[in-house]
Amino acid sequence: MTGQAIIVAAIISAAVIYLGRRWYRALAGKSTGCGCSECPSKHSSPKKSHS
Amino acid sequence: MHKTVAVIGNPNVGKTTLFNALTGLSNSTGNYPGVTVDRKVGAMRVNGATIDLVDLPGTYSLAARSPDEMIVVDVLLGQQAGEQPIDAILAVVDATNLERNLYLVSQLREFNKPLVIALNMCDLADKREIKIDTETLSKELGAEVVRICARSRAGIDELRGAIAEVAESASTNGIHGPSYPEELTREVAALETELGARRDKIGRAVPKQEAFRLLLDRDGYIEKRLARGYPEVTQLVEAYRNRVAHNGSLAAIEAKSRYTWIRKIVAAGVRKPATRTRTTSDKIDGVLTHKLGGTVVFILIMAVVFQAIFSWAGPLMDLIDASIGSFGDWIGGRLPEGMLQSLVVDGIIGGVGGVLVFLPQIVILMLFISLLEDCGYMARAAFLMDKLLSRCGLSGQSFIPMLSSFACAIPGIMATRTIGNRRDRITTILVAPLMSCSARLPVYTLLISTFIPAKTVLGFLNLQGIVLFAMYSAGILVAIPVAWILKKTLLKGDTPPFLLELPTYKVPQWGVVLRKVYGQGKEFVVRAGTIIFAVAVVVWALAYFPHADSITQKFDAERAQIEQSGVQGDELAAALQDVDNAESSAHLRNSYFGRIGIAIEPAVGPLGWDWRIGMAAIASFPAREVIIATLGTIFSLGGDVDEESESLKETLHTVQRADGGRLFNIPVALSIMVFFALCCQCAATLAVIKRETNSYAWPAFTFAYMTTIAYIASMLVYQITIRLGWGNIA
Numbered sequence: 001m002t003g004q005a006i007i008v009a010a011i012i013s014a015a016v017i018y019l020g021r022r023w024y025r026a027l028a029g030k031s032t033g034c035g036c037s038e039c040p041s042k043h044s045s046p047k048k049s050h051s
Numbered sequence: 052m053h054k055t056v057a058v059i060g061n062p063n064v065g066k067t068t069l070f071n072a073l074t075g076l077s078n079s080t081g082n083y084p085g086v087t088v089d090r091k092v093g094a095m096r097v098n099g100a101t102i103d104l105v106d107l108p109g110t111y112s113l114a115a116r117s118p119d120e121m122i123v124v125d126v127l128l129g130q131q132a133g134e135q136p137i138d139a140i141l142a143v144v145d146a147t148n149l150e151r152n153l154y155l156v157s158q159l160r161e162f163n164k165p166l167v168i169a170l171n172m173c174d175l176a177d178k179r180e181i182k183i184d185t186e187t188l189s190k191e192l193g194a195e196v197v198r199i200c201a202r203s204r205a206g207i208d209e210l211r212g213a214i215a216e217v218a219e220s221a222s223t224n225g226i227h228g229p230s231y232p233e234e235l236t237r238e239v240a241a242l243e244t245e246l247g248a249r250r251d252k253i254g255r256a257v258p259k260q261e262a263f264r265l266l267l268d269r270d271g272y273i274e275k276r277l278a279r280g281y282p283e284v285t286q287l288v289e290a291y292r293n294r295v296a297h298n299g300s301l302a303a304i305e306a307k308s309r310y311t312w313i314r315k316i317v318a319a320g321v322r323k324p325a326t327r328t329r330t331t332s333d334k335i336d337g338v339l340t341h342k343l344g345g346t347v348v349f350i351l352i353m354a355v356v357f358q359a360i361f362s363w364a365g366p367l368m369d370l371i372d373a374s375i376g377s378f379g380d381w382i383g384g385r386l387p388e389g390m391l392q393s394l395v396v397d398g399i400i401g402g403v404g405g406v407l408v409f410l411p412q413i414v415i416l417m418l419f420i421s422l423l424e425d426c427g428y429m430a431r432a433a434f435l436m437d438k439l440l441s442r443c444g445l446s447g448q449s450f451i452p453m454l455s456s457f458a459c460a461i462p463g464i465m466a467t468r469t470i471g472n473r474r475d476r477i478t479t480i481l482v483a484p485l486m487s488c489s490a491r492l493p494v495y496t497l498l499i500s501t502f503i504p505a506k507t508v509l510g511f512l513n514l515q516g517i518v519l520f521a522m523y524s525a526g527i528l529v530a531i532p533v534a535w536i537l538k539k540t541l542l543k544g545d546t547p548p549f550l551l552e553l554p555t556y557k558v559p560q561w562g563v564v565l566r567k568v569y570g571q572g573k574e575f576v577v578r579a580g581t582i583i584f585a586v587a588v589v590v591w592a593l594a595y596f597p598h599a600d601s602i603t604q605k606f607d608a609e610r611a612q613i614e615q616s617g618v619q620g621d622e623l624a625a626a627l628q629d630v631d632n633a634e635s636s637a638h639l640r641n642s643y644f645g646r647i648g649i650a651i652e653p654a655v656g657p658l659g660w661d662w663r664i665g666m667a668a669i670a671s672f673p674a675r676e677v678i679i680a681t682l683g684t685i686f687s688l689g690g691d692v693d694e695e696s697e698s699l700k701e702t703l704h705t706v707q708r709a710d711g712g713r714l715f716n717i718p719v720a721l722s723i724m725v726f727f728a729l730c731c732q733c734a735a736t737l738a739v740i741k742r743e744t745n746s747y748a749w750p751a752f753t754f755a756y757m758t759t760i761a762y763i764a765s766m767l768v769y770q771i772t773i774r775l776g777w778g779n780i781a
């Protein structure tokens with residue numbers, strides 16, 4: 001494997017891991033994954049049960 | 052230990068502006084009721100001590116009918132999970148409308164907490180010649196009353212001192228509140244005792260103030276919540292209610308008691324002019340809330356916004372585009388030829404750079420939305436829309452979340468927490484993603500500026516601006532029948548009446564406006580640098596590999612043949628360029644991306660798309676603006692970018708179908724835009740719908756119905772416009 005191929009493989013792996021983690025977190029409700037700085041969802045946790 | 056003070060007030064009394072002034076935190080403020088949906092905490096420093104301020108959702112009353120109103124009650128009762136019990140209350144009231152604001156204060160008095168009252172908008176009260184005797188008010192209310200103007204920061208230091216003093220002293224100055232009929236007081240005490248006896252069944256103690264609200268608020272949030280764990284509570288409370296309200300409604304008994312108390316206080320401490328003068332706000336409202344005049348002004352304002360997006364952003368976009376192009380050339384020249392150069396230039400710079408070009412348009416759109424919000428116009432727009440929304444079973448209350456969705460569906464969906472009626476709330480959540488968010492803007496403007504002529508129509512309107520306006524309207528026009536159908540079928544039910552307070556018009560605060568614009572611009576750049584960057588890399592990989600050697604060898608042989616044929620000069624360069632393009636195209640068709648794309652081509656064919664557009668649309672389901680990055684990458688890798696194509700826009704004009712015809716024309720561009728206007732291509736939005744509805748069914752339904760409508764509408768637009776001959780317009 002050439003040096004170029006190693007760098008390219010590393011960048012692609014990092015991108016795939018980043019996207020996978022982001023979507024997993026969004027679906028698991030840990031964050032919305034929108035990355036919005038002003039978005040209220042970034043600062044709030046899922047609603048708690050009041051009962 | 053830090054003291055904690057809850058900041059409470061009616062919607063739109065300047066609570067968030069005051070919170071920012073006291074804590075120095077950057078929170079957004081809006082001019083329509085209900086903007087503060089979430090809990091915000093900030094530290095206020097005074098005399099070397101730190102006091103935590105909790106900014107609670109705006110509410111007119113503690114008769115909780117929605118989740119955010121319930122949070123206010125829970126914080127006051129010290130039973131909100133994750134929240135410290137509060138030491139004092141800071142009530143923010145509008146000095147120009149004391150009667151209405153004191154209703155909430157009368158309820159706060161009953162929580163036995165030290166209270167400070169910030170008399171906001173005193174400057175406006177002075178202008179209207181309303182004289183308020185703060186000393187008398189303070190005595191009558193049993194609370195510290197401080198005159199302030201949150202916008203100009205007048206009185207803020209004095210207020211800080213008062214908060215610190217009251218929080219430290221923990222004095223309630225005795226109970227100064229309304230008097231109720233004896234039978235009500237008696238039944239509340241009896242209910243509290245009975246609920247205490249059933250504590251084990253209920254699962255927790257019910258404090259007196261909660262028992263009081265439970266008895267008064269028929270079908271209220273407290274009752275519904277208790278009934279979830281202990282269904283018998285409804286029957287139990289109803290028996291108590293019947294004993295109290297045999298002579299009238301409970302709400303009327305409460306209102307009468309409170310307003311008797313309020314009138315006494317206002318009579319003692321407030322002097323108003325004999326006749327109410329018609330204010331400037333009243334005069335402006337005469338036009339802006341007029342059925343016909345208001346609608347005309349609304350359409351004109353929107354038209355100006357969309358015209359400005361095209362007219363003002365152009366030069367800056369060209370500059371960014373040229374800078375990104377030069378940067379790509381510079382980087383490309385320094386990297387050795389091969390897959391790394393292709394990844395950086397075609398994938399990353401071609402993809403991310405293509406999206407960043409649209410930053411000026413996002414900034415202009417957000418600037419207008421923030422200005423209109425901050426000056427108070429948006430509440431008028433909600434008022435105008437109430438009639439329209441009531442026809443499809445919703446109310447003006449749904450307009451505010453829908454309006455927020457024009458910036459981003461996520462805060463819009465979260466703003467539905469202010470809607471008390473569950474069916475209305477879910478309906479609004481389901482149609483909110485149909486509003487054109489800022490992520491759709493780059494898709495619209497790329498295709499409009501490329502294919503729609505910049506002609507002037509009706510003497511002053513730009514055709515491109517009109518098409519953009521039509522795309523934004525498409526979401527609203529589809530949302531209306533969708534909401535109507537939902538309210539007649541899955542979410543059938545009555546809609547409670549909508550009460551909206553129209554705030555006084557104000558000169559926008561540039562600090563607040565610019566902060567919002569900065570936040571949105573930053574988000575766009577951050578998304579380009581994170582999600583879009585990552586997707587561009589993945590798309591590039593799928594479109595580059597397996598990069599078969601057999602294809603490379605075949606075209607190397609062709610190149611050798613041309614070079615040996617004796618052709619020279621420009622002719623040779625052109626022939627070699629054709630071979631390069633053919634090779635890129637062959638690699639792309641053979642890539643993983645190409646193979647999937649060719650398999651799905653029959654499905655997207657009726658929309659006028661080829662497999663490349665189909666794949667770009669599919670790649671955009673996680674985040675819609677990815678389509679630009681994907682098209683940039685596909686056409687770079689496919690050899691469609693020639694030396695004259697300085698930008699993606701120019702490439703779109705020249706790119707060809709397999710049969711040699713032009714891939715893009717007006718019907719194709721319209722079909723793509725309509726698809727993007729109506730399709731739910733945002734994973735984050737679906738995740739928030741799941742969270743807010745606590746169900747996987749609603750996001751699945753949203754995705755299914757929006758994608759189906761988008762496909763059908765897009766196909767209709769293409770098939771109709773192609774038959775009208777628009778495909779031949781150059």
